[in-house]
Amino acid sequence: MTLLTVNGEEVSLDLPEDTPLLWALRDELRLTGTKFGCGIAQCGACTVMVDGMPRRSCVTPVGTLEGASVETIEKVEGPEAKAVQDAWTRIDVPQCGWCQSGQVMSATALLRMNPAPSDEDIDNAMAGNICRCATYVRIRAAIHDAAETLEG
Template structure:
């Protein structure tokens, strides 16, 4: 079955059954491998993408549930929030193995879009369930704070 996705700001046609998880379409059909497979049961967050600007777990989201909502992956997400986060991630050397990082960044970007200077509690709530096997949580939190501060300075 042919489906058209609004992917990273562009219409993209894919051949997949409606029940196919979005993750498999992104990685298998479209070769966008920045979104990772982690657990397959929507618990770890490695597969996080943005759907309509909100973080969702693509491993458990059927293609039929996407509809016309825009999908953003790490390869194509744009905006002030992701730019500030990428700079902070680099400055604070957040990444170790990197497996979870695309999901972490997309969840953090959605948080900063709705809460530009989040508290620790707001960060913890928004990032809850985005697991990092390397344990870089303190650096992730610091990078989100740094990105929020940078956004506040640039208005």
């Protein structure tokens, strides 16, 4: 039994300890915004926040999360998340959309840690997120737009 907080609600997961968090979120908690992409932490589609830091849920065993706080795309909050989501719409980032929840989570984490990132900062923070549609230029532009919004 693993006790943790998901999107502000305490949950108890009665799953084998090696069950990936991704499957606990999708299959047990019915939070399907977090996507399966590769299963080996290489594409970023499954990115969530664990204790405020981006983490690949496809390779994170639930047994390692006792007492942790998990934030998913369904409930990501705060000024950075809103700025990112609004910029994504303004810049028209998504095409197929498969990677977008992971992209938004990674961009939000970046802006929480660095509210005025350079291109290099963005490239480094987003390097583990693959976009099949190659919208990288728009993703970078949207992150800069979100940072400008946060700057006020």
